[in-house]
Amino acid sequence: MKKPREGLIKAIVVDASPTARDLLVNLLQGSGEIVVIGTGKNGEEAVALACRLQPDVVAMEVSLPGMDGLEATRRIMREAPAPIVLIGGGGMHRDVDLTFKALQAGALTVVKKPGLADPETCEKLVQAVRLMADVPVVHHWGRKERTGTSSPVKTNPGPVSRDALSKRSIQLVGIASSTGGPGVLANILHSLRAGFPVPIIIVQHVTNGFATGLAEWLTTQTELVVSVASHGERPQPGAVLVAPDDYHVQLKSDGTIELYKGQPYRGLRPSANYLFRSMAKVYGQNAMGIILTGMGDDGVEGIETLKKAGSITIAQDEVSCVVYGMPREAVARKAVDLVLDPDQIAGMLGQITRPSSEGAINAGI
Numbered sequence: 155m156k157k158p159r160e161g162l163i164k165a166i167v168v169d170a171s172p173t174a175r176d177l178l179v180n181l182l183q184g185s186g187e188i189v190v191i192g193t194g195k196n197g198e199e200a201v202a203l204a205c206r207l208q209p210d211v212v213a214m215e216v217s218l219p220g221m222d223g224l225e226a227t228r229r230i231m232r233e234a235p236a237p238i239v240l241i242g243g244g245g246m247h248r249d250v251d252l253t254f255k256a257l258q259a260g261a262l263t264v265v266k267k268p269g270l271a272d273p274e275t276c277e278k279l280v281q282a283v284r285l286m287a288d289v290p291v292v293h294h295w296g297r298k299e300r301t302g303t304s305s306p307v308k309t310n311p312g313p314v315s316r317d318a319l320s321k322r323s324i325q326l327v328g329i330a331s332s333t334g335g336p337g338v339l340a341n342i343l344h345s346l347r348a349g350f351p352v353p354i355i356i357v358q359h360v361t362n363g364f365a366t367g368l369a370e371w372l373t374t375q376t377e378l379v380v381s382v383a384s385h386g387e388r389p390q391p392g393a394v395l396v397a398p399d400d401y402h403v404q405l406k407s408d409g410t411i412e413l414y415k416g417q418p419y420r421g422l423r424p425s426a427n428y429l430f431r432s433m434a435k436v437y438g439q440n441a442m443g444i445i446l447t448g449m450g451d452d453g454v455e456g457i458e459t460l461k462k463a464g465s466i467t468i469a470q471d472e473v474s475c476v477v478y479g480m481p482r483e484a485v486a487r488k489a490v491d492l493v494l495d496p497d498q499i500a501g502m503l504g505q506i507t508r509p510s511s512e513g514a515i516n517a518g519i
Contacts, residue, residue, distance in 0.1 A: 162187060162188060162189040163187055163188045163189070163210045163211060163283065163284065163287045164188075164189055164191045164207070164209045164210045164211075165182055165188050165189070165190050165191065165209055165210065165211050165212070165213055165283055165287070166190065166191060166192040166193065166194065166200070166203045166204065166207060166209045166211075166212050166213070167179055167182065167190050167192075167193045167194075167213050167214075168193070168194040168195070168196070168197075168199065168200040168203070168212065168213070168214040168215060168218065168226070169195070169214075169215040169218075169241065170195050170196065170215060170217075170218055170219055172195075174215070174267065175193050175195070177268065177269075177270065178190075178213060178241070178268075178279070179193060181268060181276050181279060181280060182213070182279075182280060182283060185280045185284070187284060188280070188283060188284070191207050191209060192206075192207050192209070195218075195219075196218050196219050196220045196221060197218045197220055197221025197222055197223065197225055197226035197229075198220060198221050198226075200212065200214055200218070200221075200226045200230065201221070201226055201229040201230055201233065201234075204230045204233070204234040204236055205233055205234040208234065208236070209236055210236070210237070210287040211236065211237045211238075211239060211283050211286055211287040212230060212236050212237070212238045212239065213239045213241060213279070213283055214226060214227075214238060214239070214240060214241065215240075215241045215242070215267070216240050216241065216242040216249055216252050216253050216256065216264070217242070217248070217249045217252065222252055223240060223242075223252055223253075223256050223261075224252045224255050224256045224259060227240075227256040227259045227260055227261045228259045228260070230260075231259060231260035231291070235260075235291045236291060237262050237286040237287055237288075237289045237291055238256075238260065238261040238262060238286075239261070239262065239263055239264075239265060239279075239282050239283055239286050240253055240256055240257070240261050240263070240264040240265070241264070241265060241266075241267050241279070242264055242265075242266065242267065242364075250364070250367030250370065250371065251367075251370075251371060251374075253364070253367065254336055254340075254367065254368060254371035254372075255371075257336045257337055258336060258337035258340055259337075260291065260337075262286045262289055262291070262333055262334065262476065263282055263286060263333055263361075264360070264361055264364060265278050265279045265282045265361050266278070266361055266362075266363060278361070285449065286333075289333070289476065289477055291476070323440055324352055324440060324441065324442050324466070325352055325437055325440045325441065326352055326353055326354075326355070326389065326405075326433060326437050326440070326441050326442070327352060327353070327354045327355070327441070327442045327443075327444065327503065328354075328355050328356075328357070328426070328429050328430055328433050328441065328442070328443050328444070328460075329342075329354065329355070329356045329357070329443075329444045329445075329446060330357050330426030330429075330430070330443075330444070330445045330446065330448070330452060330453030330456075330457075330480065331356070331357070331358045331359070331445075331446035331447060331448055331480075332358070332359040332446075332447065332448025332449055332450070332452065332477070332479075332480060333359075333447060333448050333449050333476055333477040333479075334446075334447035334448065334475065334476025334477055335358050335359070335446050335447055335448060336358065336360075336368060336371075336372075338446050338447055338470065338474075338496050339356060339358065339372060339446070340371075340372060340375040340376075341496045341497070341500070342496055342499055342500045342503070343372060343375055343376035343378060343380070343394060344375050344376055344500075345497070345500035345501075345503075345504065346376060346377070346378055346500065346503060346504060347377055347504075348377040348378065348392065349392060350378055350391070350392045350503075351391050351392070352391055352392075353389030353390055353391060353392070353393050353394070353395065354378075354393070354394045354395070355383065355389060355394075355395045355397070355403060355429060356394065356395065356396050356397065357397045357403060357424045357425070357426040357429050357452075357453070358396065358397070359422060359424075359448065359452070360399075362399040362400055363399060364399075365382055365396055365397065365398050365399045366382055366398075366399075368396055369381055369382050369394075369396040372394065372396070376394070378392055378393070378394050379392065379393050379394065380393075380394040380395075380396065381393070381394070381395060381396070382395070382396050382397075382398045383395040383396060383397055383398060383403050383411050383413065384411065384413075385411060385412065385413040386410055386411065386412075387410060387411045388409060388410050388411070389409070389411065395411070397424040397429070398413065398424075400415075400423055400424075401413040401414060401415060401423065401424055402414040402415070402416050402423055402424045402425055402428040402429075403424055403428065403429050404428045404429055404431070404432035405429075405432040405433060405435075405436045405437075406432075406436075407435070407436060409436055412432075414428065416428065419452060420450060420451075420452065422450075422452050425452050425453070426445075426452050426453030426456055426457075427452065427453060427454075427455045427456035428456070429456065430443050430453060430455075430456025430457050430459060430460050431455075431456045431459045431460075433456075433460060433465070434456075434459045434460045434462070434463035434465060435463075437465070438463045438464055438465070439463060439464030439465055440465075441460060441463075441465040441466075442465060442466045442467070442468070442503075443456070443457045443460040443461075443465055443466075443467045443468070444467075444468045444469075444470075444499060445457055445467075445468070445469045445470065445480050445481050445484045445490070446470045446475075446480070446481070446496075447470055447474075447475040447476045447477055447478070447479075447480070447481065448477055448479055448480040448481075449477050449479040449480070450479050450480060450483075451479070451480060451483040452480060453480055453484070454480065454483045454484045454487060454489060457484055457489045457490065458484075458487060458489040460489075461489050461490070461491070466491055466492075467484075467489060467490040467491050467492075468490055468491065468492045468493070468494055468499060468502065469481035469484045469485050469490040469492075469493050469494075470493075470494065470495065470496065470499065471493050471494060471495050473495065474495040474496055481493070
């Protein structure tokens with residue numbers, strides 16, 4: 155567990171543009187809670203600064219000259235682990251791809267590059283640095299990145315009594331994730347083969363402007379079809395739907411998707427509570443809800459509703475979480491049936507939807 159920090163948050167700032175660097179420094183130090191102890195203009199300098207200064211947090215542009223933000227993240231996590239906040243534009247395909255690969259490699263979150271004319275984005279950067287500075291990053295749960303020719307990850311699950319999970323036919327899987335989520339989602343989806351028999355809906359907390367990029371990146375990590383959810387869409391077997399920017403996703407009584415501009419939950423829109431509650435109403439015991447790594451308690455109220463409806467509910471275990479916040483709250487409220495690591499969750503998904511005549515579900519626990 156990370157020791158409580160004394161004094162100001164010590165940050166390093168890395169951006170190729172001197173003007174952008176100065177803006178970032180002024181924004182962070184203007185908060186009164188953060189002191190910038192070093193600045194750099196490329197990935198090599200980011201790694202050197204992290205090793206030499208041991209900052210509480212690294213705020214780093216994704217698209218850097220020379221060593222880019224992805225390779226710098228890998229090096230920092232290997233040589234001087236520190237919380238990394240990525241700064242990106244969310245526009246160019248290469249930058250989006252680098253961003254999510256860097257998140258998979260151990261960076262904690264991504265924020266849009268702020269501008270003086272956008273105070274909301276400026277505040278979100280400061281808030282991200284403030285929050286991520288307290289996240290311990292000693293280890294990182296992951297796997298080797300998938301290449302175009304790699305085969306799905308195989309698990310060696312152990313038997314779990316079908317009586318313990320009941321003989322329900324799962325028709326929909328809902329997943330909530332936040333800090334550390336993209337890499338875990340990639341790990342789980344990577345393990346599922348084409349022809350997966352039910353739809354999956356994901357609510358991942360991500361900076362506005364990055365939902366489409368997340369869906370595109372996840373497509374490269376799995377044999378399943380991943381896209382951003384659309385209003386009126388009917389989830390199809392084998393499809394993975396990602397909640398769009400700034401909309402709650404819920405299911406109507408006929409099973410179609412409704413995108414809803416309701417009140418944010420603790421500042422979050424989308425919130426997994428909307429998805430989980432609607433799943434409980436529409437699918438009852440024929441749904442599965444999963445809460446992955448993340449800060450706060452989003453999805454916990456919803457997964458409680460799912461459990462009361464007889465759905466199967468799962469939380470990611472503490473050891474594999476980047477931030478054991480959302481899963482901790484779900485476990486504390488006794489809202490989950492099982493606590494599993496990502497490989498075990500993938501094993502459960504790969505087995506639980508098979509015909510009941512197979513006898514036992516292999517869940518890796």
